[in-house]
Amino acid sequence: xxxxxxxxxxxxxxxxxxxxxxxxxxxxxxxxxxxxxxxxxxxxxxxxxxxxxxxxxxxxxxxxxxxxxxxxxxxxxxxxxxxxxxxxxxxxxxxxxxxxxxxxxxxxxxxxxx
Amino acid sequence: xxxxxxxxxxxxxxxxxxxxxxxxxxxxxxxxxxxxxxxxxxxxxxxxxxxxxxxxxxxxxxxxxxxxxxxxxxxxxxxxxxxxxxxxxxxxxxxxxxxxxxxxxxxxxxxx
Numbered sequence: 001x002x003x004x005x006x007x008x009x010x011x012x013x014x015x016x017x018x019x020x021x022x023x024x025x026x027x028x029x030x031x032x033x034x035x036x037x038x039x040x041x042x043x044x045x046x047x048x049x050x051x052x053x054x055x056x057x058x059x060x061x062x063x064x065x066x067x068x069x070x071x072x073x074x075x076x077x078x079x080x081x082x083x084x085x086x087x088x089x090x091x092x093x094x095x096x097x098x099x100x101x102x103x104x105x106x107x108x109x110x111x112x113x114x
Numbered sequence: 115x116x117x118x119x120x121x122x123x124x125x126x127x128x129x130x131x132x133x134x135x136x137x138x139x140x141x142x143x144x145x146x147x148x149x150x151x152x153x154x155x156x157x158x159x160x161x162x163x164x165x166x167x168x169x170x171x172x173x174x175x176x177x178x179x180x181x182x183x184x185x186x187x188x189x190x191x192x193x194x195x196x197x198x199x200x201x202x203x204x205x206x207x208x209x210x211x212x213x214x215x216x217x218x219x220x221x222x223x224x225x226x
Contacts, residue, residue: 031213032213032214034214034215036217041202041220041222042219042220043120043204043217043218043219043220044204044206044217045217046214046215046216046217049214089158091215093213093215102160102215104157104158105157106156106157107157
């Protein structure tokens, strides 16, 4: 069974600092990996989607990388801002067919201190 | 563009009362639809998914049921709520061809 781990569970950084969030998964037979942001009491917002054939994706100050062979992904946030404070979740979709093939980590709660 | 709606946004219900949460998707057709529950301090748990009208698959045995009466409508129900049904319920969709998943704003359910 696929297990997705996110470390650290919580992170506090001063405004302006660059930071990296980590996601690891046990089964490398993935179709894609998706990073989400969740604000308190809100739904999940999709940030980046990396297909298994890709190494990285970028959107603005965000850059996500994927190393499928080692079962790792990182989300790099440049020049962090207080508005980046949220919980960040990664999820991997397996190659197997079927709707129940998306596995979530438990998230990293990020606080950016002004 | 696609939009997903959930209502109500918050709900407080007594134990033993019925439940009906609704999710609708706009701007796409024949989506796969999902209901998740997110309990405090825990990850997302997939409850139900549907690949088409009237087609429902359940992931875990539970007190809840789901229905899909229309292509872009997904309903989560219960006849009698339990305390353990409290949580944050999220509806999601993805197209069958492009495997990116999108979530609704969620419903916070508190069972007293």
